[in-house]
Amino acid sequence: MSSHQAPNPLCKPVEHTLSRRHLLGAGAAASAIGLGGLGGLVQPLVAEQMQQKEKQVLFIWIDGGMSQLESWDPKPNTHFGGPFRSIATSIPGVHISELMPKTSRIMHKLALDRGVCTFDNSHSAGVPRINRGDPKDRGVIYPYFGSAVANLMGPSDSGLPPYVWVKPGSGGFKYQDAGFLGPKYGALAIGEGEPPPNILLPESVDTQQNDDRNSLRKFANQQYSKTRPATFSEAQNFVFDTAHALMKRRSLFNEPAPKDIARYGDTPLGRDMLIGRKMLEAGVRFVKVNSYGWDTHGDNFNAHASLMPRFDQAFTAVVEDLDERGMLEHVLVIAMSEFGRTPRINGHIGRDHWPEAWSIAMTGTGIKQGAIIGETNTEGTWVTSEAHDIGHFFHTWFNALGIDSEHTEYINEGQPLPIANDDCSPIQELLA
Amino acid sequence: MDIKYKPIAAPVADRQLFNARFSHDGNMLLAGSYQGDIRRFDLTTEENKELAVITGHNAWVQALALHPTENLILSGDSWGTLQLHDFTQETPTPIWAIEDAHDGWIRSVAFSKTGDCFATAGLDQTVRIFQTKNGKQKHELSGHDADVYHVLFHPESDELLSADALGRIIQWNLKEKAPAREFDASETFLAHRLQDVGGVQCMTFSPDGQSLYVGGTRPKNGATVQGVPIILGFSWDTAERTLLRELGSTADCYCEDLKFHPDGFLIAVSSGTPGTGKLQFIDLEQEEPLWMVSNLSNCHAIDVHPDGKTIAITTTVRGSNGNGRKVDADGNYIGNTSPIQLLSPDIPESDSPAS
Numbered sequence: 145m146s147s148h149q150a151p152n153p154l155c156k157p158v159e160h161t162l163s164r165r166h167l168l169g170a171g172a173a174a175s176a177i178g179l180g181g182l183g184g185l186v187q188p189l190v191a192e193q194m195q196q197k198e199k200q201v202l203f204i205w206i207d208g209g210m211s212q213l214e215s216w217d218p219k220p221n222t223h224f225g226g227p228f229r230s231i232a233t234s235i236p237g238v239h240i241s242e243l244m245p246k247t248s249r250i251m252h253k254l255a256l257d258r259g260v261c262t263f264d265n266s267h268s269a270g271v272p273r274i275n276r277g278d279p280k281d282r283g284v285i286y287p288y289f290g291s292a293v294a295n296l297m298g299p300s301d302s303g304l305p306p307y308v309w310v311k312p313g314s315g316g317f318k319y320q321d322a323g324f325l326g327p328k329y330g331a332l333a334i335g336e337g338e339p340p341p342n343i344l345l346p347e348s349v350d351t352q353q354n355d356d357r358n359s360l361r362k363f364a365n366q367q368y369s370k371t372r373p374a375t376f377s378e379a380q381n382f383v384f385d386t387a388h389a390l391m392k393r394r395s396l397f398n399e400p401a402p403k404d405i406a407r408y409g410d411t412p413l414g415r416d417m418l419i420g421r422k423m424l425e426a427g428v429r430f431v432k433v434n435s436y437g438w439d440t441h442g443d444n445f446n447a448h449a450s451l452m453p454r455f456d457q458a459f460t461a462v463v464e465d466l467d468e469r470g471m472l473e474h475v476l477v478i479a480m481s482e483f484g485r486t487p488r489i490n491g492h493i494g495r496d497h498w499p500e501a502w503s504i505a506m507t508g509t510g511i512k513q514g515a516i517i518g519e520t521n522t523e524g525t526w527v528t529s530e531a532h533d534i535g536h537f538f539h540t541w542f543n544a545l546g547i548d549s550e551h552t553e554y555i556n557e558g559q560p561l562p563i564a565n566d567d568c569s570p571i572q573e574l575l576a
Numbered sequence: 577m578d579i580k581y582k583p584i585a586a587p588v589a590d591r592q593l594f595n596a597r598f599s600h601d602g603n604m605l606l607a608g609s610y611q612g613d614i615r616r617f618d619l620t621t622e623e624n625k626e627l628a629v630i631t632g633h634n635a636w637v638q639a640l641a642l643h644p645t646e647n648l649i650l651s652g653d654s655w656g657t658l659q660l661h662d663f664t665q666e667t668p669t670p671i672w673a674i675e676d677a678h679d680g681w682i683r684s685v686a687f688s689k690t691g692d693c694f695a696t697a698g699l700d701q702t703v704r705i706f707q708t709k710n711g712k713q714k715h716e717l718s719g720h721d722a723d724v725y726h727v728l729f730h731p732e733s734d735e736l737l738s739a740d741a742l743g744r745i746i747q748w749n750l751k752e753k754a755p756a757r758e759f760d761a762s763e764t765f766l767a768h769r770l771q772d773v774g775g776v777q778c779m780t781f782s783p784d785g786q787s788l789y790v791g792g793t794r795p796k797n798g799a800t801v802q803g804v805p806i807i808l809g810f811s812w813d814t815a816e817r818t819l820l821r822e823l824g825s826t827a828d829c830y831c832e833d834l835k836f837h838p839d840g841f842l843i844a845v846s847s848g849t850p851g852t853g854k855l856q857f858i859d860l861e862q863e864e865p866l867w868m869v870s871n872l873s874n875c876h877a878i879d880v881h882p883d884g885k886t887i888a889i890t891t892t893v894r895g896s897n898g899n900g901r902k903v904d905a906d907g908n909y910i911g912n913t914s915p916i917q918l919l920s921p922d923i924p925e926s927d928s929p930a931s
Contacts, residue, residue, distance in 0.1 A: 208799055220635060220655075221612055223591070223911055227636040227654030227681050242680065265900035312769065411770055437769035441800035441897070442829065442849060446741070449681075449699065449723065450772040488902070488912055489592060489610065490850045491874030491892030492829070494800065497899035525909040 198300055199509055199545045200424050201293055202466070203432045204417075204459065204479040208267070208439030211485040211495055212524070214448040215241050215455075216503035217258045219524040224487035227445055238516050243452035246460035252514045253463060253472070254507045255574050259518020261531035262483060262499040267439070270482040270499065276323065277538035279565050284556055288321035289538065290430045291329040292563060295322075295554070296547055302427025303389035305332040310416045310423070311434035315340050317383060324556045328379040331432065332386070334423075337415055339397045343387055358388070396422050409457040417458040421465055424475055438481060442492035463507060476544050477508040487524050501527045504537060510544025512576045535565025543570045579841070579857050579867045581887065582922035586915040587617040587624040593914040594638045595877040596888040599647065599663065602881050605888060605916060606649055606663055608637030614651055616663065617916075624918075630661050630668045639685040641694065643708070650708075652682030652696055660711065672711040678702065684726045689734045697724035703738045703748070717748055719755050725775050730812070732785040739776035739790065741765070747815075759810050760817070764792030771798035780834045780842075786812050789819070791831030791844065805831040805846040809860070819860065827852050833877045838884040841866055845875035845889055850897035855889055855919075872917060889917040 211226075213219055218230040218241045230239035233251035240248055247254075262278070264270035276286040287295065294306035307329065309318060315335030319327035332340065345354060361384070369377030390396070400408075400418045408414035413435045420433040435455065440447040459479060466472050484502025485495035501520045507513060519529040542549035542564060549570060553560040593607040593615060605617040605624070614630035614637055630649070639652035648671070649663040658677040661668040681699035688694060693714060697703045703717040703724055722741040729736055737759075739745040745759035766773040778791040788810040793803030805828045809819025823831055829848035837843055842858040853875040857866040873894040880887050896912040904910055 223611060225611075225635060227638070229635070229655050229680065413770055435770060437771055437799045439799040443773075443801040446723075446775075447771050447773075447798060447801070450741075451770050454770045486899070487909065488896070490897035490912065491853070491894075492800070492847060492850045492897070494850070494897070496897055500901055523909070 198427075198474055199297065200300070200428070200471075200475045201290070201430045201541075201545070202420060202424060202462065202475055202477045202508075203290060203430065204477070205432055205434045206438050206455065206479065206481040207271070207434060207436045209481045209483050209485050209497055210438050210451075210455070211440065211444060211448055212258070212498075212502040213241075213485065213487065213495070214243060214445070214452060216256055216505060217501075217520055217524060218242075219487075219520075219522065222523050224489065224523055224525070226489070228448075235514055235516060241452065243448060244456040245453075246456045250460055250463055251516075253467060254505050255511045255513060255515040255517075256503060256505045257518040257532055257537075257571065257574065258503045258516070258520055259527045259529045259531050260484075260502045260504050260533075260537075261527045262502075262534055265483060265497040265499050267482060267497075270497075274480075274482045274534050275321070277564050278534045279562065280567065282559075282561055284559075284561065285323035286561075287323040287325045287329060288331075289541070290331055290432050291322040291325055292538075293430045293545070294329045295325045296542075296552065296563065297429055297545065299386065300427040300429050303386065304393065304423075304426055304428045305383075305386040305390065306429040307331045307432075308423050308428045308430070309333040309432045309434065310337075310419045311335055311432075312412050312416070312436055319379070324561075325554070326379060328382045330379075332383075332390075334419060337397070337419055339390070339394065340387065343391055344394055345391055393426055396426055407457075408461045409454050411454045411458070413454055414458040414461075417462045421462050424466070424471065425469070440485065441490065441494040441496055444485065444489070444494040446493075466508070472508045475508045476506070476510060476541060478504070478506045478541065480504045501525060501531075506541075506574070508544075510546070510576055512574055515574050517571070517573045532571055533565070533568060535568030536571050538564035539568055539570040540574050543575055579839075580922045581867070581869075581919035583917055584886070584920045585624055585918045587626070587918070588913050588915040589615045589626060590913065591615075592892070592912050593890055593916065594636070595640050596879045596890045596916045597640055597642050597649070598879050598881050598886075598888065600642070600645075600882060602883055602886075604663065605879075605918075606640065606642075607890065607914075607916065608633075608640045608651060608653075610636055612653065613637065614640070614649065614661075614663075619918075628667045630659075630663065632659055632670055632673060633657055636681070639682045639696065641685045641687050644687055644689065644691045646691065648691075648708075650685050650687065650694055652677065652685050652698070654681040654699075656680050656682060656698070656700075658682065658685070658696065658706070658711065660708070674706075674711050674713075677704065677706070677711075677713075681723075683724060686727045686729055688729050689731065695727040695729065695736055695738070697727045697738050699723045701740075703727060703736070703746075705736070705750070715750060715753055717750075717753055719746055719748075720744065722772065722775070725777065726779050728779045728781070730785055731781050731783070737779065737788070739779055741772055741775035743775055743792070745776060745779070745788075745790065757815055759788065759790070759815050761790045761792065761808050763794055763808065763820075764790070764806070766795035766798070766803075768795065768798035773798040773801055774803065777830050778833045780836060781812070783836055783840075787818065788812055789834055789842065791834045793830045794822075796826050800849070801829060802826040802849070803829050805829060805844075805848070805854075807831055807834065807842075807844060807858075821858065821860075823856060824848070824854060828854060832875060835878045835880055837880055837887075843878050843880070843887065845872075845878050847874040847876055847892075850874065851894050853891060876914070886918055886920045889919065891915050891917050 299306040309331040319330035322329035483499040633653040636654040678698040679700040743762035743765040749756035795803040805823040877890040
């Protein structure tokens, strides 16, 4: 058996059994192989094209598993429905949990897929698999979505790091996300809203002194790289250069205005979402905003009663702000976890891990606003519509960013590699 | 005093249950369910036959109280509906129903000493008082800044207390519709990451009304909540804390319910990580419990039979947790249930109840 578990009889994404090359046909397969040889050319062209468009991504990661039943796909008054009511939204006939009143008013600006069916029910395996798009095993470690976008689209003209991760806890440079792309494409993590350590120029060093130091550093790096793998020095230089750009933007870390905090919520997520918005405004290509503490095996309902309104507030505020600024034209916004939560309610009044039937919300560039697709049965246990795996979403999001996911490939030391699971394809209903 | 009990029965419904309440004559057991109804078990039958369900609610029926003298059951659901039924009817119909008594989840209901009125509390952060005879609202009390989890009348003076998710307990001045004084149970609360964790889970007065006892947890973390189950005691005269009793380790989590036994000891149940539950008989003068059972799975509620002998503990099914799909032989998704453990004194020899 493959690394996937046996699929649910009601969970049959047809693409699970049809490869991309099958779908494209033998002729296309030959072309795809041929493209491998052009990969080194194709990729820079894509990057150049994307740089012109300045497309960006806001990736909101709800770590631990948001309950779909207490959020996007409520099943009120059913066996597993829980205590909460559903409420009408700005899209007639579409209801979401009463814990998301603000989101309900902007539903027409969002797209929602309630037919998500993935395969890992553990955090340790599920988080990386979902973040890497669950590619086929080709003997390499695939990049997280942020690293993939950083590689395929490059930094924006701002010169700021292409992949910034705003998170609770520690910051620093997280190269692990980059996989085979190499450390250059890792994430610069902003922990607790604080700038990375030592990134701000000490008051004792003036601009001229700093420039002199940089000249010396560059010279030393050139000497160093003559006898080392190029990826090492590339990564070092890249990170230093982008960090240097960030040093010039220390206002990004200023205390937010009280009125902004009031709108986003004076919570870790609210404050991080505000930083995320500022990073996007400053030109960061890919911003991941992270919320921890959603693994509600115990006390799920009291937990969601406090968690969801705080997500609702921060999420709605950032979508509205991006919309008002015209940024949804070029920013792709995604909100998701590694899986949903079980319909069954355990003895600790919690819900466990449930990858079988959950939901992902998105909006922004390339996404069809108001598209509500996918369906689960009346008790929320299984997907009854065509189920979508994370590979489908990677295809969809790449296409929303203007990247042809079925013809663009990474070139890893000469090896062409699909950028998304080649058994899957874009979800057309979600694309504008 | 023989304080060892043994299991005698474990009636179970096809849905999870929140609580268990004996009727005044002890012949019936009533419990609110996770799916919009009240379940009744006839304890005069050998198999504790389940009677016709009391319908008309939506979602969770967590709030349940028996009238102090009459065969009436007051129930509140998580969509804000209150109902009053004569639970002895073969197929009970509501005496009255109020669809929007609260804006959403009603967490607790409690009758006054005479039963002429009752109090309710809920997710809308309000406490309300209604007339029992017609369901007409008398007061709406605002002052909590969080979900109100529990309401309770003093057994002698009929003073009203309400307790919330932040561990704040308010004694109300009903004439002024304002807080008269407060009891500090904030030790039961923790703000962890984005989550409000804990709060007061239950309250009870000592039989003489001189002490208030509050159950909850001392939270360690949110998400999969862990914490040490605790009982806090307060002097009714001074509102000062007089007792802190830990009931277990962080895996034991919440003290979910407290009741005084007619013999004078306090009964406490706890529910922790899935499968973890304890029943404890506590002499408040002693550090060690008089008797404890630790092999019950996730205990959520207690009631004592009018005969003072049998006790009912609402539990859950061990092993009912787990990630991913659990299906039966026919491929049907498996839910959970809540066996109500009935225990009676084990006079000749001791044994602990089976889970």
